[in-house]
Amino acid sequence: MTKLPLIIGLAALLVVVGVGLYATEFTVYLGNDPTACNNCHVMDAAYEGWYHAGHQAWATCNDCHTPHALIPKYFVKAKSGMNHVFHFTLGNIPEPLRAKTESKEIIQANCIYCHQETVSRIADGQMDSGRYCFECHRSVAHGERGISILPYQDKGIYDPHSQSLQEK
Incomplete structure (x- = not known):
């Protein structure tokens, strides 16, 4: 009773x-459907950029943003998902969205994993240890993004409104 x-x-x-x-x-x-990542309106620009960029034919969000091994993949998805739910529920959404250090490390590992043959040919396989692949190849996965906030980025190259691009 x-x-x-x-x-x-x-x-x-x-x-x-x-x-x-x-x-x-x-x-x-x-699953791996990129439209699931685009369910939140704050991801519209990232999704649209990916959809019109070169990686759209080859990679989904999870291919770059989560580990490839099954258990770590779902651990990262669960952790990220709870973080997103927390921030979206409280309305504390950072502008602009930026990857955390842990996410950057996962993305870097996945760049190297998918492009290992190319990476092995660059400088005898030695990566520039102080930089991530996406710092130079910023527009590959999500298309053009405008000016980078990185201090060593050549801002004239990436600013769609700069005079140097309009002259080309």
Whole structure:
């Protein structure tokens, strides 16, 4: 008799969680469909940039932004997903969106993984240890982005409104 409230509470919790998972189409986030990443309007520019850039034919969001091994991939997806839910729920969305150090390391490892043959030919396979691939190849995955905030970036090259680009 004393267990009845506990059983009813657990059943109610399961129903609430089940309805929540169904309503949010939770299973779409377990896959590799890039439109799942674009469910939040703050990702529109990143999605559009990827859709019109060179990697669209070869890689999805997870190919670059999560580890390739199964367990680390879903650990990163869960951790990132909870972070996104937290920030979106509270309305604390950073502008502009920037990758955290952990994300940058994952992206770098995936660049090298997919382009290992090319990387091995560059400087006898020695990467410039102080820079990420995407610092020079910024427009490859998400298209042109305008001026970079990196201090050593040549801002004239990447500014679509600069005089030097209009003259070319």
